[in-house]
Amino acid sequence: MTLDLFDHPDFHPSWREELCPGAVVLRGAALADSRELLKAIDNIAIQVPFQYRATPGGYAMSVAMTNCGDLGWVTDQQGYRYQPTSPETLRQWPAMPDLFRTLAIHAAREAGFSDFMPDACLINRYQIGAKMSLHQDKDEEDFGQPIVSISLGLPAVFQFGGLERSDKTQRVNLTHGDIVVWGGPARLRYHGILPLKAGEHSLTGQYRFNLTFRKAH
């Protein structure tokens, strides 16, 4: 991987956008590793296929999901939770690739969170029209640990709000290779993804992939 990207003299203000205290967009920070990241996603999905899960309220989500790492985020009628196994295979999630972990740790450090130790990586696949409505990440045990989110493939509009659902949201265009990190005072800010606009990406076709790294337990 090209960790040197983070040390490159050009990797600074123009590539870094502060959304608010504790939240930053690192433009193109995963770009150089994107082909390897996508290959790794394919390899994981062969072992544990993407699933369309349902919320506890019974609605099918439009985003397909799989996981890697010690813990994976799942939802069903019982609720939201992290668990060490896939509900379908009843086996442990595939290991988190070293490239994933290292990239996430470096991005967190770049954003000011020096002790990030992710144990969970949720892999979301968005097809055209798929969305993620405004929500908080609050199923984790330690809100002192940040969230690291890597965008691959088709662009999407990220909504980044406040600590209450009714707070005004910023709209942030995220494209292939962008990394968003939020933690500290921004850790519980509401966020979401607007319906994916039709398009074609040379590496992912009609899909957007998102890797979300968390310290769950």
Add this chain to the structure above:
DNA sequence: CAGTGCCC
């Protein structure tokens, strides 16, 4: 518990 979704 379920607002990571839905509808007006």
Add this chain to the structure above:
DNA sequence: GTAC
């Protein structure tokens, strides 16, 4: 804004 909010079902049950």
